[in-house]
Amino acid sequence: MRGAGAGQGARAMAAGGRGWFRALALGVSFLKCLLIPAYYSTDFEVHRNWLAITHSLPLSQWYYEATSEWTLDYPPFFAWFEYALSHIAKYFDPQMLVVENLNYASRATVFFQRLSVILTDSLFIYAVHECCRCINGKRAAKDILEKPTFILAVLLLWNFGLLIVDHIHFQYNGFLFGLMLLSVARLCQKRYLEGALLFAVLLHFKHIYIYVAPAYGIYLLRSYCFTANNADGSVKWRSFSFLHVTLLGLIVCLVSALSLGPFLVLGQLPQVISRLFPFKRGLCHAYWAPNFWALYNAMDKALTILGLKCNFLDGTKIPKASMTGGLVQEFQHTVLPSVTPLATLICTFIAILPSVFCLWFKPQGPRGFLQCLVLCALSSFMFGWHVHEKAILLAILPLSLLSIQRAKDAGIYLILATTGHFSLFPLLFTPPELPIKILLMLLFTVYSFSSLKSLFRREKPLLNWLETIYLIQLVPLEIFCEVIFPLTPWKQRFPFVPLLLTSVYCALGITYAWLKLYVSVLTERTSVRQKAE
């Protein structure tokens, strides 16, 4: 059933329009090229430094080198990736490959680094193409603009978050998400081994994707290792396939051996691990990612102020840092109990658990897998230790795939994408980039709202009035943070207020979207047709 649908979709793609897909991909690539002279963050120097480290030092020193403060803290495959890039980089400007050249940013360097992001994004484009082929063409509309595949392609290729994080702020998320989406597409196409291989490779490129590993693990176990279901949809224990488990295990072990093996031989594994998981950093990033801990911190602050006003607390005993907070790494709680890494780990685990159970007990094929993937990403975003605001993309991108299939998911997507993207605004704080981030955000938001609305125009409205009001209020918030606040005298005394407001306000929306998605997944009834699958 689903296979037929996918085939239909693929045929529709082939017949109607390689053209539009190419146009979309080219268009966004051109836009990326235009952004080459834009502002870039310290991540630019991070990656330049990694180019230099991998190019000029032997393997044994990669994870020990500490001339720059931006030490190598990605898994080995990413280091090898930088190594490969560095061999092209030397034709642009060999100076960028010298470890001691801190903050080196000649024009050729900028051009090369930016171009490398743009070109490696072709993997992302290919992955999006594959994802579009997985979408069944049930809703095939005459108008190209209303085809689900077209909308999906725009939502993924022109994703606001990816554009500003990769092509202005500077990171290589594009091809990493490409790997992830490609593995998702392969799983949807029932090419499980390929999907598992891609995900294993991805994990060794950037370990943040371990957040969604439970979804992969359970899904593969449930639909690949057990080859059949009972009539009521529960697992048929006797259909367990040893061969499949062995194959999966082999893939994971081989990839890990390829990546970590050399360091195991050198006896550097502990050093690599300690670089990859720096628990010494604080609970929240410098700018609070809009998650549960942002709300927790804000609550703590509010209670502190309240306590001081009502003389419940002794002002002299309060740690100094907490009052200037928001900008310091170590945040000390005054009223509420402090949070330890272990506590966040437990919270994350508990938050992920129901979604994983759901995937196991209510199998719904690729849709269920995607839901679980998004929930894993969101839950770990909500409760993780030292979460970056950029990690929200890990939930937004897979949710795009769901949003074009069901009106309910589309509503959640709109809330999550809009607040999540808005929470990325503080990444770009330089005045010349202010118009570009607002324009791009408007472009993406207007498109996602109008296209999804027209896609589901026969169903009830995607958002209720409360959600609409919440989203509209982002506009005054932005105006206050960027225009009004800098003109007030508080700017000097409380510079963190705009960041705090943004992250708390967005945290509300993201928490709401998370809960709503959870409720919808848990209460969803498996239809008879899907059971038969």
Place this chain on the structure above:
Amino acid sequence: MEKWSLMTITVLLALTVRWAVSLGSYSGAGKPPMYGDYEAQRHWQEITYNLPIRQWYFNTSDNNLLYWGLDYPPLTAYHSFVCAYIAKLINPEWVALHTSRGHESQPHKLFMRTTVFVADLLVYIPAVILYCFSLKETSAKKKVSSALCILLYPGLILIDHGHFQYPLSLGLALWAVLCLSHDWDLLGSVAFCLALNYKQMELYHSLPFFCYLLGKCFKKGLKGKGLVLLAKLAGTVLVSFAACWLPFGTDVEQIMQVLRRLFPIDRGLFEDKVANIWCSLSVLIKIKNVISPRTQLKLSFAVTFLSLLPACIKLTVQPSLRGFKFALVSCALSFFLFSFQVHEKSILLVSIPVCLIINEIPFMATWFLLVSTFSLLPLLLKDELLLPYAVTTPAFLAVCLASFSILEKTSAEDLQLKAFSLSLKGYVSWFKSFPRIVRSLVSGTGLSDAALPPPQRLPDLFPVAVAVVSCLHFLLFLVYFNVVILWDSKNRGQKKIS
């Protein structure tokens, strides 16, 4: 999706591209002592803010006319004054007399870019949107895609938001066309007068406006309604000119000085490497040395006049909106090719009218717009805008390909040459291969675009080559547009319907 959300997305996309281009370099960045057009605009702000209005166009101890003296009409000066007022509020150093000369900083660049952005947003873009909505016999989707193509035309974006220039005069001219197409003749002539008073180059468009309105008066009968309309129009033009020139109207010397600044006859036939006929001819004959400046002036005037004549007569005799738009193109092109003291940026005056007819002759219009951007390449290279050029041009081509599927529309009918080819039947058999020739030429231009030969022994080789290639194209286009205009018969519209 709804028409309005599509149009919003189009505008947002256009604005994004504009701002992204403006992140790049500008004319004369970091090149003392003269800098470039950016500094010229900043200098005008300095002059207009600090000096009394009577000294704006005169050479005084505070106003060295050799250093970017004002040489545009009063509206430009007023606009500079307004900008200077805002600049003063933000940072007085930006417009301080004398000391601010050659001022360059990131905040100032941001300010200047914003002024252009705002001007574009308030004047040019609304005109384009309204024009596209007012197109007749087109679906909503076609309207949006024409708007997208027009707004993404790289020439204008690169010159305004890269090189640095205000799109106000072109925007006002567009408003004038828009008004005329709604039969609001008086409002249209006010808008055109404003455009003309913003930049004297708008004279390139003046003849079609004049002929169209005159023809309209003739059509209504010169003894009845037509005369009334003519009188009203003349009155409107006089009043709007008077309003613009009011502060200078106190004595004749002021007006004469402004006019001398606007039309610097002693500057020579052409400057730099412009893609017009004189510059291209000078590859063979050094015209500037052979003929005296007076004769040059007369010669260029005569040739321009002759090349304008057919289209203008046709328009006066048979005034139609369609003919008017085509005449705008061909007259501006004649001026660009043959007139005196042409600047390479003036090709935009041709391009904007071409944009207006992009939905009628998508193939030729796209081709022309690409060539016109190509002809700006030497200028853009000087400003280090190669990257935005190399990005926006193929993007524009892709958009045109997607929205009009231009390559399929190369039959004689699509090129609006049906009537012409019918009248030539029998003589010219090669004419059928015209589309093929055209196609190969386009790809040829594209290739020469792509494989930029670095100038080696001859430093000017590259700009001259660009100029000559573009000039040949423009000559071809001039012939083409004149053919379309002259062979345009009234029953064409009926044919289309059947």
